[in-house]
Amino acid sequence: MEELLQAMRAIAEPTRIRILALCAHSELTVSEIVQILGQSQPRVSRHLRLMVEAGVLQRYQEGTWAWYRLVSRSALVTGKARYSDRVASLAEELIDLIPDDDPVVSRDLERLDNVRRERERQAAEFFASNAEDWDRLRALHVDEAEVDAAVLKAFGDRTINRLLDIGTGTGTVLALLGRIAGSAIGVDLSPQMLSLARTLIDREKLTHCQVRQADMYQLPFDAASFDAASLHMVLHYAEDPVAVLREAARVLAPNGRLVVVDFAPHNVEELRARHAHRWPGIDDKLMQDWFLEAGLEGEPVEKLEGGALTVCLWKAVRPEQAENNHPASVIAGNT
Structure with missing residues (x-):
């Protein structure tokens, strides 16, 4: 019971629901979430910390970057005890309840698309710079x-x-x-x-x-x-x-x-x-x-x-x- 209550308290705030929706669509860094929400980094970092502690978000360190994603039942493969199947179920069901046409979430997802396009641009540059070597290897x-x-x-x-x-x-x-x-x-x-x-x-x-x-x-x-x-x-x-x-x-x-x-x-x-x-x-x-x-x-x-x-x-x-x-x-x- 306490585990579920902690998860609900961590989610029950407008910005955190927005973060939850974003992290259900893509893995994101703090700076990307800040860019999408238009809020200060300290405030966003506090929201993220509380949601990770409650087990509704997963945090992964990658060099100097930290990545966040929704905890999901399908991804619980590491045996990490802090991520509960019950909490994952709660988070997934809440995501399903968010209306697709909610104006705030819709705007956030449009900004998420901008982040994805920037990733695509960087990927295209990398492939272009290495295309000659890769084409020769494929041949x-x-x-x-x-x-x-x-x-x-x-x-x-x-x-x-x-x-x-x-x-x-x-x-x-x-x-x-x-x-x-x-x-x-x-x-x-x-x-x-x-x-x-x-x-x-x-x-x-x-x-x-x-x-x-x-x-x-x-x-x-x-x-x-x-x-x-x-x-x-x-x-x-x-x-x-x-x-x-x-x-x-x-x-x-x-x-x-x-x-x-x-x-x-x-x-x-x-x-x-x-x-x-x-x-x-x-x-x-x-x-x-x-x-x-x-x-x-x-x-x-x-x-x-x-x-x-x-x-x-x-x-x-x-x-x-x-x-x-x-x-x-x-x-x-x-x-």
Whole structure:
């Protein structure tokens, strides 16, 4: 009862309801909320603090920036006790009760669209500045539509309730699998990549998807938090691929599936020289050995040939009786 009363007290104020509505549509920083509401930063920060303490908003630190989003039942995958399913239900039901034609909220959402357009502009600038390198890389392998179709097929025989995309980059896997997943989180170390991923998530209206800054060697989630995970064109950057796979296995639930997309062995030196690839492709036997070391059961590889680079899809599952001796990582960014 006290938990629900605290949540209702935290929401029962006009500005806080406006903030709640905004954070239900998109992850936002304090400065973006200030810009939309036209109120002072100290006042907005106080509202945010009270709502986070009551568990109706989640706060995530990303470098010097703090991001806020509505607590939702579909996103409660971290095992963090402070975020209650009851409070999440209350917040979601309240959002549904706000009239679509409310003039104040409608104006706020128009200003939110301006924020999104600015994110789109910055994303377009980034893509334009790197277009030549990316186009050259794409020309070396099979069409990306074929890769996407293969990834969907790799997960197609099971229901995805909680997906983790490790090394999410621009968020393309979230956009691809987000429509068939109950909830999804993408992690990356690069703030710029996370910004691009947020832009894509907003554009696709995937409010049940989110991104977080995190290290693939030390994921900020409890053991067995996800029933599916992906590593899409990530492992060739890893100094210690087994450590990455072991961490992925730790956060997978028993019988959870991991899909790794990467290149077969190749002689394209440009990828090491210009794109910082640590591994010039990965041999199938080596990948199966890595799976074994990480406590995963590997499945047959699928190869997509076309061009100088062959794209491989490796699938693995965490065994039902697998022992997880790795301590759960501390949940980061929720303070």
